[in-house]
Amino acid sequence: MNNAPEKITVIIKGRSYWADSMGRLRRRKLAMGALAVIAAYLAIVLFIYAAQWTSLDIPILNWGQKIGAEYQPPSRNAIFGTDFLGRSVFRKTLYGARVSITVAFWASIISLAIGVPLGAAAGYFRGFIDDVIVWLYTTLSSIPYILLILAFALVLREKSLNLKWLGVGKVELSGIATVYLAIGLTSWVDICRLIRGEVMKHKERDYILAAQSYGCGSSRIIFRHLIPNVFHLIIISFSLRFVSFIQAEVILSFLGLGEKNNPSWGAMIDAARLDLPKGYWWEMTAATVAIFLISLALNVFGDALRDSLDPKLKVQ
Amino acid sequence: MCYCRDTESLTTRRTTAILSGLLSFVLLITSGCDLASRQTDDNTTTIYGAYTAKVRGLDPGDIGDTTSSIIASQMLECLYQYHYLKRPYELIPCLAEDMPTVSADGLTYTIKIKKGVYFTDDVCFADGKGRELVADDFVFAWKRIADIKYLSKNWWIFDNRIVGLDEFREYTKTCKRAADVDYSKEVEGLQMPDKYTLVIKLKKPWPQIVYLLAHLPTAPIAKEAVEYYGKDIINHPVGTGPYKLKRWHKGSYIEMVKNPSFRDEYYPSEGEEADAEFGILADAGRKLPLNDRIIMVLVQETPPLWFLFMQGKIDVSGIPKDNFAEAIDFRGGLTDTMKNRNIRLLTFRDPSTYWLGFNMEDEAVGKNLPLRKAISCAVDRDKYIELFTNNRAEAAYGIIPPLMKTYNPDIKNISETSYDPQKAIELVKEAEKIHGGKLPRLRLSMPGTDAVFRQYGEFFKLCFSKVGLDVEIDYMDWPTFQNKIKTKSAQLFSLGWIADYPDEENFLQLFYSKNKSPGPNNFNYFNPEFDRLYEQICVMGDSAERDALYRRAEKIAVKDCPAVFLSHGVAYILVHDWVHNTRPHAFGYGLSQYRRVDTAKRAAYDELLRSLK
């Protein structure tokens, strides 16, 4: 009987928004499966980075090593067969996760880092700041996305970025950096628009008015109050955009604008298009399946996330 | 000639994005279309071909790439041409009446032009009838190349060669607009005593001039056409050749038809001994061209190109590197898949050498001979040839390819750079001593970014890492690559050279110090002894003495190891059995006129395919 008051407290407290959403999410088996796939991919990538950091001598890092004759079909020695130099397609596929996921990750970070603050500022301050930001993103969004991304990738390639003022010195933009910069710099528009709209709604709510009346500064209100309250939008957008970034890497690689010194799924598909007419289907298939699985998992998980965090939200 | 993908360069100083060369074969391909349309034109014969890079324009003065040259050469002609069948390659008159008369000092060339040659009918002429060709059409064309306002890529041909032409170029610089240039201004070295005679005066002896007079940019051009079409002349080739342009869907296909006003030219009646045996002389004496129509389709991706050939849509194909395994077995013969389809394989030596060049002005590699040798010894040429050409190219250790008269089979022993990883490892140690510490990471520039270049790059990286050399591969597009070479900022670079004409001088000039970047000496190689020899050679006419000097010059250069010589090209062509007279040619371009197509056989191919299924 001693426990009774505690029980009551629990009931009164209810569950927080996040706990509630996560609970809903956890009940979806498919979403959990998808999450497991995503986690596995991330684990591979993190493992590769860690192994590189500590210079471990493991097979994946030696993707460039010849393991058998050229163009061996899948067999017990080489699960996904070998490529034109007799290298393991399996190792390349795993290693390829590093480039593809790194690209998608940084592109997402860049687009959020630009889109969220700009959207919040536009929605919160309105007036002139809003006009400028809206003008900027309307302009960008009126240029067809694929052209914009290609244009950025093309002009950024082989450029060096002068970051002396940051104390970093000159940074050469090669391969992978060009790709995620091009994608990131062009894809912040949607998230910016979304955040702006949401912030405008929240701005009139009591908790913001209260914060203002306490004399909180604008930046405090934006970062401590507004952004946490629209954070679920950021997560949803992040998970759904990730997929399109992985696919964008494939197209950029095909056009010769991607990472070249390390295998990426895009580069593998690009190389394998030459092999396919001969009937060497395994490299193509391995890369396609790798992309397929992560995209599927992200899509399924993103949908589930959206449904549980914000059932009313429509994201195409 | 530069053999690069998609770029200017055939002539543009003939350098070559080498690897690209291997790949970007401009295939003279051909094919049959739908059965239905084959039967509708029963009397006309059509050659179907494909090309793999965009045609940049058909104005001879501005043509600098292989694809445009091949297509324009079906319609435009020069003073001289190569005999289709005779080997070694021999020049014969084309628009000229005869070979030139050369003065004793080698400075004055007198050339008679054939009478009764007419430009093809075109709206640019009065009442649309083609005008007769005269000497002035050549002088006009060459002045145009000199005209700086015209921005020709081909000025290198005449640069500092002809008396008065350089002055004409200086004069055009003073003009404000392109329209202000007065073409009637006399050039002392280009005289026309009468309508059909051309006298060329040279500043110094230039025995190679005859080869350049067979080179497409020196083709004559009618003033009327330039005036009528203005800048659009790139779309309207008005020539004297066997074909004329009918339709050109830019970026898609080109259709050429027999030029009705083409003069009487006949299929050659002599060739090599074996030619008669192979039926190549069967058409001797027949009036050219042997077929009525050429259709060339632009196909830039490898898979569809191969599919089209296998389906019999195009008549002739190079073998995309990646389809070697399907087409040719390891002994170099055709596979059963090909034999069942009655496909023939033709191979011929390309006058080409491919290499990984060193920038001799680079701090790390330029001053370190053991390092350059180590890199050279690290590359497994046999594996390279096996992987990328299925054992058919020849390993290279020197500059001059086996096709040339002065090819030196012993050069391997002189350069001492054959594949030897053990030796390479020792040389690396030696190189480290010279460098004074661990070697820096080296950078190899590749002239392309697509999958094929990546395959080459990955191969080299594998070779280097085996001997402990740290080399990073930089893939860049052709314009960026070119810029890197031009500004001497590449360290190692993958390139090659395909001779423009059958004279070794064309290779040796690549190592002459006055040709340093932005000139064709991409290595920025400098050796006073070599320079002295080269200067001596380049004014000499063909002789045994010159051959000996060529060999000596090559030895000097090779000892300094300015490049990792990789391979001498061998070209492959697959031909369907309905195409006759397919004699490969290393220098000639306007060859479609000699081909004969058996339409009945072509029509039967669909049947054959069905039965194979």
Add this chain to the structure above:
Amino acid sequence: MTAYIIRRLLYTLPIVFGVLLITFVLFNIVSGDVSDQIAGKAASAETIEEIRAEYGWDKPLFLSRDSQFINHLKNSLTFNFGRSWSDRELIIDKIKRGAGPSLCLTVPMFIGTLAISISLAIIVAFLRGTIIDVLSVFICVAMMSIPFLSFILFGQYFLAFKWGMFPVFFWPDLPVYKYVALPALIGIVAGLGGNLRFYRTVMLDELRNDYVRTAFAKGLGTGSVLFRHVLKNAMIPIITQVVLAIPFLFLGSLLLERFFGIPGLGYLMIDAIGARDFQIINAMTFIGAILFVVFNLITDICYSIVDPRVSFE
């Protein structure tokens, strides 16, 4: 009303200016000088000077009456993009020529995708909650997850080459519909997943409305509710979607055109990328943006006419 249209028109001016500013910064400043590229390998310094003068690159960037930026504005707004440096052809001619083939491919592709995905969406929406619905959503997501390049490569290899159901490539003597069939089919299949999923959501949103409940309550059959009411009301988001997609139809498809030899604008774009022909990319970007702005304007004006609730303020 007129005032609204005028205001709306004025509102596009800063957008157009913004696009011009972006293209200028990208292609004239960030991209760097390409005059030595144009000149070719063996060019002398004089030739390069000559080229710089011809293209106006020797002028100041901004801040002058004859600056590069002013010329960029003038040229772009009059659609005078000059000649491509790689083959000296007028860029506008290239674009005009490419629009036709691109439309031949994209229009059937677009209509096909639309028709199939909307019809399927209605069926799926009607069956919402059933296993078929869940399955079809899953299939959609799965299809969205396959890289486009894989669709093309596998499609060309199997359907055209191996099984001979379609021509493998563009061919001069073939009628257009024959060689466009396969790329269009691949485009439809590749785009189906995303579209079906989108239209399903649109339909479901409509089904949640009160009028649907009323219609059912009146005793109308499902068929007539779906087609007479739901589809009609769902038309507005669909039409918006359609109108805004039109500018993209003009731009063609990069990969499909390249692999099937369709000489459209997508192909032109790929070539321009390979040759670093920034002027072509600049022209394409500008034209694409202008089309988008214009069609946006048209949609807004149509809205204001159709829907009296749109405020003219």
